[in-house]
Amino acid sequence: MKRILLVFLLLSIAHFSHTPHLKVTDPSSWFNESNWDHDASVAEILAPDSEFYDAYEYKIDEEFVLRKLAHITFFGLLALLFLANVKQNRLRYVKAFVYTALFALSDELHQAFVIGRDGRMWDVLLDSVSGLVFLVGYFMMTRWRKRY
Template identity: 55%
Template sequence: MVKKRLLLLLFMLLAIFYFSHTPSLKVLDPSTWINPGSSRDGVKFVDILRPGSEFYSPWDYGIDAEFFVRKLAHFSFFGILACLFAWNLRYRYVVAWVLTTLYALSDEFHQAYTMGRDGRIMDVGIDSLGAIVFLCGLYVVHVQITKKQQSK
């Protein structure tokens, strides 16, 4: 039980939080993965939630290979996080999805404060979708394993 919770926390902090706090991260360029931890000055929580802020606008960078890899990373990292939540919550899938989506929202708020990054509500949608897809896959696998164990 402790190992499952530790794995969840390590994934949240070392994988997701670390990369979210890495300024000007380019997924396809490992030299940018080093995290000096710079924060933007003058960003206020109220400004993030203000209608018309960049938090609610579409992405302002080009749609290229970096864009697709970055969105795939969002999708898969939060899908894995949802599975870790479900595993820790004894396969309560809806609760795992809600917690993952809330963590995704907090992660995007965090990115709004990070130099060279931006938080976007659209990324929360991608994260939440990744969580649903991975949880559906986990559900199918879990049901098959349970049926196999019961038939023995």
């Protein structure tokens, strides 16, 4: 079941990343037909002067806050599902974090190819830190429960 949940969450994140002009506050936009930017390249997206590294250009409104809360929630849960699916050893938390960070990077690169979306390094950072916070919180909670 834990593998099924992991795959479901990965596919859900990929779906929403592939949905142009997505608005969290408008469920009718959650299934917009996607369109690729065939002229974009990974080299252009990752070039030092690209908008991939720019700060957000959005106003801080309800849509922005809900979108970032979705990032935090989805990638925090993703980190925990990666943790549940890696082999039990002393590096499992590190592996879960690395998998989460790598998926966050691939997700933002993917978004950069979708017309009506943009990929941002700031979101990679937010997603990775969210995963780390959830993993540390889970680690602390399990340690605390073992003590009491």
